[in-house]
Amino acid sequence: MTSLFGRSVFTATPVVLLLAGCVGPSDDPGSSARELGRGGPGDGPPAWLSPEAGFIDVPGSKTLGPGWASRMFYSFLPAGERPERAPLLVLFNGGPGAATTSILMPYGTGPRALDPAAPAGAAPIANDASYTRFANLLYVDARSTGFSYERGRVHPADCHGEEQLYVADAADFIYVLLEFLGARAALRDNPVVVVGESYGGTRAAVMLYMMQHYTLRADGLGVMGRAPPWLKGKMQAHLDAAFPARAGAHWEPSQVAEQFGWQVLIQPSLFGVEQAMYEEPLARADPDLAEHFAAPGASDRFDVRRTVEEGEIVAEHAARAMRDPEHLEALLGVGLSAIDGLAPPGRWPSSRYFWSGGEAAAAAASERALRAELGALGADDAYWLPAGLPCQGYLGDRGSLRAFEEVLPHTATFITNARHDAAVYTEALPVFFAERSGHAVEIDMSLPAGAARPGVVRLTGGGADIALRFPTYESGHAVSVGAPRELAEDVEAWLAETGASAPR
Template identity: 65%
Template sequence: MVTLLVVGCGGSGNDPEGDGDNGGSGGSGGDEGGDGDSGGEGPMAGISAEAGFIDIPGSSTLGPSWPARMFYSFRPAEEHPDEAPLILFFNGGPGSATTSILLPYGTGPHTLDPAALADAAPLANAASYTRFASLLYVDARSAGFSYDLATIDPASDCQGNEQLYVADAADFIYALLEFLEAHEPLRDNPVVLAGESYGGTRAPLMLYMMQNYTSDGDGLQLMDKAPSWLKDKMQEHLDAAFPACAGAPQEPAQVAEQFGWQLLIQPKIFGMQQTSYEASLMIEDPDFAEYFANPGMWDPYDVRRTHEETALIAEHASHAMRTREHLETLLGVDLTEVAGLAPPGREPSFRYFDRYDPAEIAASESSLRAELGALGDTDAYWLPAGLPCGAFRGDVRTLGAFVNTLRRTATLITNARYDTVVYSEALPVYFGERSTFSVDVDMALPAGAARPGVVRLTNGAAELSFRFPTYESGHAVSIGAPRELAEDVEAWLAETGATAAR
């Protein structure tokens, strides 16, 4: 595992190995409210459950050109939230709502039961991550509860389709830094990026951009696409969080003292190259024989389930997001206290419906509209997904960013046995056959861990590793194996120092 070292202030912040050494074959206020104090159990005063919106800018050069509001939900750690790590959760897609999977299933103080009927109420979650961390859930722009602040035309308002993944990662960096700026007791806490699926592209890119924030260009041609605000906004955050180093540009290893953890749940780390490599391996996996014999029946995200069974799980989440009582339980707040959610505070607001029928959406959330306020024909409170700028495709550059950050970032990657969408079993094989690394999969049990699995990558220039436990689950491990994943994350954070007293 990665051990993060305390280093001194100063330095250029530039990574001389910005090409990533990828070794690849290619080129270019709620029910946990804060009345306690920081010395005892329960959240300290002033840190309580909340939800709201963060305004993010558009870009004139890369990505969406319009401003938007990204929705967030915050649940504080049950003890010492001013010291506990902050886990930033996001789903992938790209364009999938975090409020459709990671928030309602298996991570927070309350969870939906995937086997229950769609209208079943959330249940208390004995394996809540709030036992060891504070939780910040963020919906991507245009997805979930996030909405746009302008009427958009994707044909003219999206720029730079080839590298939209950089603009997407920048959105989440902006939202994270804004949240930390507004929450001084959390400002210097360790931050864990927890991304599912395409979130496995987003998280390493975010870390790469934050750790190398002072660089104007690199061999991966990523930092030259970074937004103009990144350098100043990162410096302002680091100056406020670590005043002893104020004014000094920070080296990547220094930035990693705070932004140096990533939990990748069935990650699509390097795009279509990863997909094409996985296909030839999973066809030989006996666990998938029945799926490949009849793919029309079984869900590729979890080959043990039919498409109908998976649809019920999604329907349950959609019902909870559009039912005030259930949503308030999951968020831990009164919806009337969420600034920017209901009109007139949300105006101007616009939703890009894409695959959705606005009339059907309006009917599905009629009770929410009756309680919070009516919306126009081009708006909605919640959509399962939203992607006005089309598909983002990772490439060898995103693989290079992953390898670069792995040098200084504690990493846990899940290996779910019944997922054909991301066949994570192929990741060690890929690194062994298609890169400059030799690979060793160590199945000894790390200290404190519930499930074994460490992948070690070595070549003449580097010795890297990441945790790689196996789960009897499909793509959404927080649904298929929630308690097991929570146990491993808790042990991993303790092992890597994120939960150590500071």
């Protein structure tokens, strides 16, 4: 029996996992991509980089998921010093369908941030724990969430659920990332760190698996099934441009991981419902969560220290900031008029995939200030939505877990353990690894170099020697909201320890 943080965790109640096989997708580019952004970066390496925001058109797919092209929103904030040498953090929330501009972008990561203790509507304040102290930040909203919108009208009949939709979702983010890097020579060979919260853990693992294994056949991506037909060519073109000394060579997963080999997983969901089934018995036995499970609904499951109403205030604060032109510009670091594709007529044709007809009216009523600033929109469109789901619901499964396991040997991995999160009980992950991975599991509570909070999970055996950074936070699900300074300090130290921040 091993004790973690003073509690016995290797006495798990047995849970039967439904081992769902993953048969992967075949993707069709559907439409050509073009980038809309601020500043029109060229091929020559600039002496400096500046904040920008814009849109990147991603293709639809006939078999992977949404059959229509979408315009995905990004916001970029450069590192305060030597951005051309700093790692690029690609940040996204999960859901699926949760806007990155609702949590990770406005709370705790950028140079200006919302104060979760302030009333909804309060202006952003300076954040002296900004991640721009040590990294470049690229925030991306998933299809039809946040500021991302659809190109033309969309119909449920155009959703294609033949394959696992989490593959299509990950492919969208890979497309955006490679387009972004391709247009910015100064960042093209920087270390890339994917930072995913909640379902973003599934997205991060699948993204890294697809990129690290890009040379596999488009109709047989192993763990993930079929890959989008553009993946191999687009990845090869990127690697050739970023590392010309190796141009034309096919890269092995460990070589791709030299650039795409870091993941920060904030309270990650890695295999969906099966993970939740495994976690629940352990979570119910945790004394810190006992009161929540004894009186369901009395507290917010994402942070059991607060009421549901208090949690809604945090969400409302972000929603008001995204719909307030002045507050939004402060968070983005750019003027709204500089964002091509945000306002009509450059926005048209555009629409949103609404879950219900009432959402359109609610959005229109709540974003009057944005519409007054940027222009009116159609009845089936909105400037910003906190959540959206362009096709039927999807989560990770056994296939996404296998993708996570496949990337671990080549990928530096940081996982948060938030003590007050009843939605994703990450303290169950070491238990899972011990019982299901075939590796010996050791909890190392010594302090890694430069770290303030201990916690490393070591997986050994079968030739593996993998260290997963696993610090604990007095926080709920959104650690960037509940413990922003602590998370920033630990990520900074971990990036230096794993070589992402080393001089190049």
